[in-house]
Amino acid sequence: MSTDSGHTFQVDLRGLVDLLSHHLYSSPKVYLRELMQNAVDAITARRQLDASAPARITIRTGVGGGIQVEDSGVGLTEADVHTFLATIGRSSKRAEDGGLDLSAARQDFIGQFGIGLLACFVVADEITVVSRSARDAGAQAVEWRGRSDGTYQIKTLPPGTVAQPGTVVTLVPRGDGSEWLQAGRVLRLARHFGSLLRYDVEVVDKFGDVAKVNDTPAVWDRPYGSPLARREALAGYAKSVFDFTPLDTVDLDIPLVGLKGVAFVLPTPVHPTKRSGHRVHLKGMLLSDQAQELVPDWAFFVSCVVDTTGLRPTASREALYEDETLAAVREAIGERIREWLVGLAASDLALLRRFIDVHHLAVKALARYDDRLLALLLPWLPFETTDGNVSLDEFARAHPVVLVTQTVEEFRQVAPIAASAGLGVVNGGYVYDRELVQRLPEIRPGVTVADLDPETVSAHLDTVDPAAELAAAAFLARARAVCDKFDTDVALRSFQPVGVPAMLVDNREARHERRRAELSADADELWAGILGSLGSTAPRAQLIVNHLNPLIRKIADIGDAALSETAIEALYGQALLLSRRPLRPADHALLNRSFIGLLEFAAHAASGNAGPGSQSADAQGDI
Template sequence: MTTNQPGHTFQVDLRGLVDLLSHHLYSSPRVYLRELMQNAVDAITARRALDPEAPARITIRTGVGGGITVQDSGVGLTEADVHTFLATIGRSSKRTADGDLDLAEARADFIGQFGIGLLACFVVADEILVVSRSAKTPGAPAVEWRGRSDGTYAIRTLPAGTVTEPGTTVTLTPRADGSQWLEPGTVLQLARHFGSLLRYEVAVVDRHGEATRVNDTPPVWERAYRSPLARREALAAYGKATFDFTPLDTIDLDIPLVGLKGVAFVLPTPAHPTKRSGHRVHLKGMLLSDQATELLPDWAFFAACVVDTTGLRPTASREALYADETLAAVRDAIGERIRQWLTGLAASDLALLRRFLDVHHLAVKALARYDDELLALLLPWLPFETTDGTVSLDEFCRSHPVVLVTQTVEEFRQVSSIAAAAGLGVINGGYVYDRELVHRLPQVRPGTTVTDLDPETVTAHLDSVDPGTELAAAPFLARARAVADRLGADVALRSFQPVGVPAMLVDNREARHDRRRAELSAGADDLWAGILNSLSSSAPRAQLILNHLNPLIRRLAELAGTADPQLTETAVEALYGQALLLSRRPLRPSDHALLNRSFLGLLDFATQAAGAPAADNGTKDPR
């Protein structure tokens, strides 16, 4: 038979709890001041629920015995409140208790929600002294609560008249390893950092009695200005002071559903898509986080925001936003506001739109993939790398009704110079989003044709040489094919512009994959080599296309019957190496060796022609 045992009370090791707070919940000991300011703001809010005309001020005094005091004109605490709230870990004084003021409606105005704020002070203080007089009970005496980091505390009622006005004063006595956080300069900096948008007056007073106000309200975006230009200049100055850059433009944010207002500042320089801006989020005026990366959609990496909200939920540490459906809805709403700003630019300020796209076209391309309306509006203005240079699609399509697009950057580099000389309009589709967007161009610009371009397509636009010319060049081509065969390529003789390009290397994707498989197979064990070899295909090999219009190629063809065969082979290797460099593909060690060997070999032949004896310098191909 089971017997019910009497209930037991959890025992709390305050030192262990303080260690948990300082090393796991809070990111830094500096949050102690935010918690004190937060409690002061909530106390004033509670008193104003009783008396809307009550004073609203928070005074932070530094240089008090090495510590600080934080004094507020809030609702204060009775002796019963002190026993209930300060001596009970985890209970918030904002909660309703029997016989207390019903603050259920006012609670939405409170910043603190978790009831552990005062304990954060133990990360920097050995002792916390709270002196408070309640505004709820006229004539009630002031109460003193003294808590120590060893977990002990004492409470006493002060003589009548000791505290003349309702409110609370908290004094911190620093601990040895936390004194730097209570230094006057640090306190002033932290007060400004956390409290710049608080709705009540906050001042830091030094030991000489000099007061410095730390908050500047109302926020810059809620003030009245003499003109739209003056407002824009004020917002830009605020962005410069906050983020250390002068924004390209500013975007007003207003989401009444969660009481969110603020500004998005457009970065004036490119930002990497994977690097999110640290947005500053204030909760009812108190800084919650200056690294809230989750506030904006991923594609909006070109903006940094400052917002104040009343409806978003903080995490337990109150240093980040709680990821819930409300935050997701806010993120979508801010994304829609930025999208409206973009469409507004297209309708009213094309000069600013062009400046924006020059800097942040990648973000717009990411958004346009999923937004047909924005695609139709902005795609013609977006810049792309083409055979006509980096131009907008609108400008490019005026000259090229048939648009060819490559699948990789390497393919574009192989064919761009030849395609441009042949009058072909080619766009580099190898960058992220580009090929996908170019293929949607006919939706926006009817009558435009978009086709994928393979390097072999370009060779079809090159002029063939007449049979007699090719027959005369047969000895040269035979030696060139022998060299190219060792390099895994074929040789073709064509005529193409520009004349200054002696050779072009055309390499399709299948050939590159086969070559890569062969390289991996050569360095693999028997098992992997067999697997890789089984994956090989019969794809056509790369082509070294020699330009018969180039004087050097014609001269080599004419001399092939009488010149030293080694000279011809070295020249073909040099042509292959130059074509490799022109394609701007990554060079393998064997490619570097070929370039070095052919360069030194040609120098050797040049010095022999000048009358110097041949030198065995290792440039001859041992094969």
């Protein structure tokens, strides 16, 4: 005879549901994961009693507007129901004496029954559980019906009502939860969470159509007829999961934590600050598809899919708990990726070249801390140099003294002149490059690395014959007067290439002082005073005029003072553009003024009139 009794949860159910939906879980969709976890744990418990017991999970949609999840697991007695739902968080794993074995449960089970079931109230107004225990052949089935108002009822069902051990959970949706129980979404969620579950899982819609959820074993654990067939299968899996075809794959196997899976090498560059999200399955159930903490920061060029039994989840079971075990796994995965790179260098240079072409930034990040990889991959890593984009190893063979700039701007200033002077300069302005160049002597003894400042380049330029400099004295005096307004000195030198009429160089101290002066001019009285007190005497920028350039010789012979000054301003502006440093408003005005001035002189010359007078020149300053 059946019995029916009413009870109240020993928790504030409404508060618990609010906690679960707004603070613990990221989305209501986890309700299905919790139901599937309970089903998997129940089957695992039954298999420990009977290794030949059936193992299946069936999810039915369109059942009274809700869903039904049936498993062939160990089932529950009435006492179990009271224990696992009145005391939230208990596990249904039993010790040999019939008591609870919580420590073993944590190793063999995914979740905790009570919280897992109550989490369904996030989308359901009523939950019904019908279960028959497999531990006692004569046990009667029991029905548990819980409501979102915090009450539940337990009913013992007549013998024969439920033919086989197992559990059926039925959800009746709440008003705002029905969308999560629709047939299409349920199937997508089941495949999202349960694609690697070891037991058969299927979804049956209201028309009786059956859709398989999982396809076991995992793609990396299946037998294949050839290595090529395996590579193609893994590539197809990556395409379906991540929507890209990998450049290569790296097998991951860490027995200590029961971790197996694959790291897929991205086929396109990715910014180092944009870390990939990795899919982590815990005992087959998806824990997270955004587990960035799984791999080292430098391995941003891979996306991983793994299944593990030994890593610890957070309370929400949506991320990995950061502990010593996870740190050890992260290091082990990093070492496996290093081994893959070493293997490429030894056996597949074509693939290595393709990888470095795409992910040289990642390799440089790793090589900073790994001497073995630095020595191994140095011949392949590209750097921007005065010899073009070449490997650092090749560049060092041509230049025993390697000069490195601190910024891209410095390199842009000096590269053409340094190349003509035979200097070997590496652009150290890109991330990691300067640090790697400075480590070059450790790998290649006999090579010297030194910092380069633009002033170093000017010291390598040829001086001009004193007679030639004396002949250009009037021009140089006028040029110094014009450039003094820009806080710049002028020097006459001979250098290649001849086509460069002038070069503007300044050192870091000069740039710092110029920036301080700009900020001081724009600041209020208080900050202007503070910035003014920080001022110092720094070397000024220098406009180096190329005596070999034919245009310079023509400008030096101009007798018209106004035209000469305009030409010198244009010369300074052109050198300013070649330096590629940021232009200030005053620089833009200079370029505009000199350009318009030269056009006016050209127009007057074409008409046969004298050049523009001082009045016209003054007007140009307002343009």
